[in-house]
Amino acid sequence: MLIPGSPRALEGVRVVDVTQVMAGAYCSMLLADMGADVIKVERPDGGDDTRGMSRGSDVEVSPAFNAMNRNKRGIAVDLKDPRGVDVVRQLVRGADVLVENFRPGMLERIGLGQQALRELNAGLVYCSISGFGATGPYAGRGGYDLVAQAMSGLMSMTGEPGRPPAKVGVPICDLNAGLFAAYGVLSAYVHRLRTGEGQFVDTSLLEAGVAYTVWETAMFFATGDVARPMGSAHRLSAPYEALPTADGWIAIGAANQRNWERLCSVLGDGGLTADPRFADNAARMTHRIELSGELATRLRRRPTAEWLDLLHAAGVPTGPLYDIEQVYADPQVQAREMLVETVHPRMGRVRHIGAPVKLSATPSTVRRPAPLLGQHSREVLAEAGVPDAEIDELLAAGVLFSTPADDRTGRPGADRTPLEPTEVSA
Structure with a gap:
């Protein structure tokens, strides 16, 4: 003040x-x-x-x-x-x-x-x-x-x-x-x-x-790959995107192995961590579309507010998808x-x-x-x-x-x- x-x-x-x-x-x-x-x-x-x-x-x-x-x-x-x-x-x-x-x-x-x-x-x-x-x-x-x-x-x-x-x-x-x-x-x-x-x-x-094309230019200079649209997903890490819940959307940033394992624990699904397609970040990026589908299926079982409580308690970076009105009602913004x-x-x-x-x-x-x-x-x-x-x-x-x-x-x-x-x- x-x-x-x-x-x-x-x-x-x-x-x-x-x-x-x-x-x-x-x-x-x-x-x-x-x-x-x-x-x-x-x-x-x-x-x-x-x-x-x-x-x-x-x-x-x-x-x-x-x-x-x-x-x-x-x-x-x-x-x-x-x-x-x-x-x-x-x-x-x-x-x-x-x-x-x-x-x-x-x-x-x-x-x-x-x-x-x-x-x-x-x-x-x-x-x-x-x-x-x-x-x-x-x-x-x-x-x-x-x-x-x-x-x-x-x-x-x-x-x-x-x-x-x-x-x-x-x-x-x-x-x-x-x-x-x-x-x-x-x-x-x-x-x-x-x-x-x-x-x-x-x-x-x-x-x-x-x-502002920092990641995309770095990838192009290093590999020659040209960046394309990916919705809300990250170009280098997964899962890191907005996903559907029972009543809306939730943004989940489980971009490292520790947070990935915490996310799987909250979801109560050891099969995800055991799946070789999702064993590490490189594998998850290769199979990002399949990963998104698997997570969406599980996240649709509960409303956003319940997932937020569970994921915050587990230390997984996450947040709700706000419109402008909701932004200024948020206590942290205030x-x-x-x-x-x-x-x-x-x-x-x-x-x-x-x-x-x-x-x-x-x-x-x-x-x-x-x-x-x-x-x-x-x-x-x-x-x-x-x-x-x-x-x-x-x-x-x-x-x-x-x-x-x-x-x-x-x-x-x-x-x-x-x-x-x-x-x-x-």
């Missing part, structure tokens, strides 16, 4: 977030959770595309946007106008990090490329996330998670054998690209602390997918604070996924919900040294947009005191 007054790991680090949708927004959200001051830059006409991913027309009540942009302050500025570009350049002068996920070359064309910005701020860590990276024959292509899953090989090995291609159930290339980007930013920031020099951090959705809340000025109390990494001295915190479109425009520019009169001119010209947190109508206007959420830690 958060101790009042506890420092945050990235407190004092300023991040300019010029991102859209998921990969870049997830990267900067991870940095914000650890205490960085992240300034989300959006366009005035609707903002980040995820604001439109809601059931209604109100861009301020999008669950998709709120999921990726908590803990950030927001400004809305028109980057098609040179005055809007100058606003971002002003922010960069005092920033430590910039994160962007535009198609390579787009920000260079308007004067916000990494070379131009590092001339303003030599210590800037400039992070770019794209579909295919900043170099190579595909650098100019747009990229989506689905395309990256297909081209990284992930779709070729996901799902059940003999079925049409299936993607991983979550946008794993988007999220992994954001995670790898945050890892790269922090590595570059440590280098900057040592040398004073910033650098270019470059990653992509494609690389994020390829990097104990680890993987469900936290903030108060949103339009949506009221909003639930979030908690931080998955716990730091003992500098805990991550979920301090505020995602910003309203342009909620902190005036505040952020004033901090950057822009005079009030110039801010007023930018607002009047439509280059800058501001939505006060307590203005429920969404009309532009001067920021007033926002409704601040209760701080939650993990």
Whole structure:
């Protein structure tokens, strides 16, 4: 739990977030959770595309946007106008990090490329996330998670054998690209602390997918075997998969000989351990289909809850197959604070996924919900040294947009005191 007054790991680090949708927004959200001051830059006409991913027309009540942009302050500025570009350049002068996920070359064309910005701020860590990276024959292509899953090989090995291609159930290339980007930013920031020099951090959705094919690539390099779909089964160990019970499914990880023997003991069937087809892991992998059938026949004799009690008591790694609702009802998920809340000025109390990494001295915190479109425009520019009169001119010209947190109508206007959420830690 958060101790009042506890420092945050990235407190004092300023991040300019010029991102859209998921990969870049997830990267900067991870940095914000650890205490960085992240300034989300959006366009005035609707903002980040995820604001439109809601059931209604109100861009301020999008669950998709709120999921990726908590803990950030927001400004809305028109980057098609040179005055809007100058606003971002002003922010960069005092920033430590910039994160962007535009198609390579787009920000260079308007004067916000990494070379131009590092001339303003030599210590800037400039992070770019794209579909295919900043170099190579595909650098100019747009990229989506689905395309990256297909081209990284992930779709070729996901799902059940003999079925049409299936993607991983979550946008794993988007999220992994954001995670790898945050890892790269922090590595570059440590280098900057040592040398004073910033650098270019470059990653992509494609690389994020390829990097996660660890077992499959290792097998291919060693044997030439190409991985194919195996459902929930493991490629190197058995039994290690979801199996049917009398009333549902159970995931069993009896991946070594000791746990295999414990499983057989719980099943009360010495014949399995005596069967030469299942004598050791190599034999079980050779006869994995037969093994699954034998285990399913036995597991269907009892409901999932009874098997869980018996297998846990025997020390066999196992768990139930949850849907999302069941995940957040689980006492372990709750104990680890993987469900936290903030108060949103339009949506009221909003639930979030908690931080998955716990730091003992500098805990991550979920301090505020995602910003309203342009909620902190005036505040952020004033901090950057822009005079009030110039801010007023930018607002009047439509280059800058501001939505006060307590203005429920969404009309532009001067920021007033926002409704601040209760701080939650993990």
